[in-house]
Amino acid sequence: MDINKGNILLVEDEENLHEALKLNLEMEGYTVTSAFDGNAAVKATRNEYFDLLILDIMLPELDGISVTETVRVHNSEVPILILSAKNNSADRVLGLKKGADDYLTKPFNLEELLLRVEKLIMKNKKIQDKESVGDIYEFGGNRVDFKSLMANNFKGEAIELSKKEALLLKLLIENKDDVVTREKILQVVWGYNVYPTTRTIDNFILNFRKYFEQDSRNPKHFHSARGMGYKYTD
Template identity: 65%
Template sequence: MNKQASKGNLLVVEDEENISEMLQLNLELEGYEVSVAKTGSQAIKMVRSEYFDLIILDIMLPEMDGITVCETIRTQNMEVPILFLSARDSAADRIEGLKKGGDDYLTKPFNLEELLLRVSKLVTKNNRLRQTTSVPDIYEFAGGRIDFAAHECFDRNGARHELSKKESALLKLLIERDGETVSREHILQVVWGYNVYPTTRTIDNFILGFRKYFEKDSRSPVFFHSIRGVGYKFTSKEKK
């Protein structure tokens, strides 16, 4: 019997063991891969080292509360959806949670079916936002030409260069998001996959290589940009 593909990779941040076990069990039964953190600091470490499609985040945590965890994640430009769980049910508490970067807010005690429905909607929405228009096998722009099927490119002078699979995947991802900044976390998840994270220097070296191929002056790039502290961007149109 073939293993069913995962619906998504989730992180549950909850210090009450009975609740975290219940959430993990039921989410896994729904087809998700689930990791559990019991403190805010543990959650932040996990988010930095692994891509998650959704975080279910309790507000009342030891050492560091869920609001602070959420703010820390957002200041690091991580786009992962966050569903708050809280015993606080006032309108002011909900508004604060959403203002601080939460995508949804559910009060305890909660209905399990409602939670599963909200999780499904947030994961589906996140996946839809990450879907982009496809790039043809042969892509041409002012800097040169890329043949994704053959894993090769031709620079602005017509010279041919072989591309590794990772280089091709990164180029395709950036071109698909032409004009948009793509976060480091998204690049790592799409190009390298879950749990296999290189250093930021690795991505920087790839970008430097692309600049050598396609830019007139690699020190003043017009196509391949590094956005400090955020990610990377490809812009197809050369400024005049």
């Protein structure tokens, strides 16, 4: 299937179940990254963008609840579906309290799992989709034409934008006043599974300040939120 319906991190240490789930998810059109222990899962979330995490609770090294807590410190957006052999309300409540979006007990019906996966991904994408700003945007005496990749700043200087600069600029503007996480920037600007260093994104923000800020050392429009992401304000 050519259309990728979403990127999923599958964290399950029972190999037969892992392979069966991976195969079925891929047949549904998802791209699946595998992890077999909690530490590998946390590492993967720091290097790639995922539309969903499927987490077993009983994992080597770091259990699923601890993975959920750790991921939520840096990423409040990614949906998390917990799989558990424990079928009691206390564990379910704990999982949801620590940041999981859904909870499925083993053994589960495969069709139900696939349905929950689809709903979680679709719901998250609807939340993340912001209204487009259109081709032309003006702020602080600056004018940006996203279609032609050209801008004119408050000094009247013409600036030629790279495609990635335009994509990042548009993403920040469409999320005005909200911090955009590095994971979201990774997804939209760089494409899946390619992680730019924080320094790379910082350099883009420095360029925007140089282009569009009246005082680049005291920026009004382009801000870094340490350890979280980046924000635009008008």
